[in-house]
Amino acid sequence: MANMQEIARMAGVSLGTVSHVLNNSAKVRESTRKRVLEAVQLVGYQPSQLARGLRRDKTNMIGMIIPDITNPFFPAVVRGAEDVAFSNGYRLILCNTDNDHSKEIIHLNELRTYLPAGLIVIPSNFSDLTTQAEYYRRAGAGVVCIDRLPKNWSGDSVTSDNEAGAYNATRHLIQLGHTRLATITGPLHLTNAAERLEGFKRAMKEAKLHLSPEYVQETSFDKQGGHAKTLVLLRLIPRPTAIFAGNDMIALGALLAIREAGLRCPEEISLMGFDDLDLAETTNPSLSSVSQPGYQLGTTAARLLLDRREGDTSPAKHIVLETLLHLRNSVSPPPDVATVGSSMNLIGKKQGRR
Structure with a gap:
């Protein structure tokens, strides 16, 4: 050599x-x-980048830790961070925790030995980064949390406006005429899941709609959880006419359960997701969903991290990105409202022929 x-x-x-x-x-x-x-x-x-890093006490590597590499939302976040890192001469190292806090700790400890320039983390379930982040900061490496925040986090963060996104989605369903709404949340110890539930509840409260506890189901952020909890909701009497899912993967499971129950979406039950994944356009019916900017989450976090690297010592920044409601074919007025509307149209046509 x-x-x-x-x-x-x-x-x-x-x-x-x-x-x-x-x-x-x-x-x-x-x-x-x-x-x-x-x-x-x-x-x-x-x-040798490692040898160069030892001389400078820092490498050009940025560590990024995500909770689930199979979740279709996270690749856009990673791509955004990697694009900014690469264009500025840094290289991204990706670690997956499988939402396992013990595995997250192993990654955090081992990444420190590579002297990274910084760290971007989407925390795992029950994550507590406070102590680990302090080790990185003492070594001169910035730490930015994105998408969700660990317990007692006071450092830099970039998140979406989960509460407003869920509120707008729920309010739209209510404006369509739905009064029996249900929601399937992600794990409520995660800040993004809790914020989405708060948005749902706020819209219900403003509309003076009663929300029984059984119409709120908590599960994991995946298709299997959405399927199982939708089956629970469909057995309720009265059955909900609309479901707000905590993310699009939950919504996919919900859509499958609705079909298995012999129900039609949206004619008999409306469905709203959160994330606006690319696959939302390909489902049948296409999925209405709250769009959160995954790529921008990544780019914003990487720029914030590089600003710290360049000497920004200002207080911790908490950046919140806007969400948008993308309406497709999975929502419509509830059956009773739709039936009344159709009857009125029919009466109007008959009167017009007289």
Whole structure:
């Protein structure tokens, strides 16, 4: 394997000159610099980032920890962070926790040994990053939490406006005429799930609609959980005419359960999701959903982290991104309202023919 001594010999310069050229650490005559770079190319030399990091007490690596690599929402978040990191000369290392706090701790401890420039974390279930984040900060590495916040978190964060998104989605269902609404939440110890439930409850309270406890079902943020809890809701008397799902994966499970029960969506039961994944356009019916900007979550977190790296010492920043309601074909007025509307149209047509 080629080394710096070989490059120095081929270029006819000292080892220090090679180091200055490779690290941009001192001004070198252009002709000399050109000879060094030609020798580097000839021998195929690749500098050791870890060795360079040890000398500088920091590498160009950014660690990113996510809870579930199979969740379709997270790739856009990762892509946003990676695009910003790469364009600024940093490289992203991705770790998956499977929503397991013990696995998250292992990743956090091991990433520190690589001397990362910073850390971006979507916390796992029951995560508590406070102590770990302090270790990183003492070493000069910033830490940014995104999407959801761990217990007692007081550092930098980037989240979506979950409460407003859920409120707007629920209010739309109510404006369509629904009065028997239910929701399937994600795990309520997670801040994003709790905030979405608060938005749902606020819309119900403003409309003076009663919400019985059994019409709020808590599950994991996945298709299996959505399927199981929808079956519970469909057995209630009276059955809800609309379901607000805590994310699109829950909504997919709900849609499957609705079909299995022999019901039609949205004619007999409306369904609203949260995330607005690409697959929301391909379901049958296409899924109405609250859109949160996954890519922007990633880019914003990475820029915030790099600002800290460049010397920003201002107080912790809590950035909240707006959500949008994307309406498709999975919501409509409830059956009784739709029937009344159809009857009125029919009466109007008959009267018009007289």
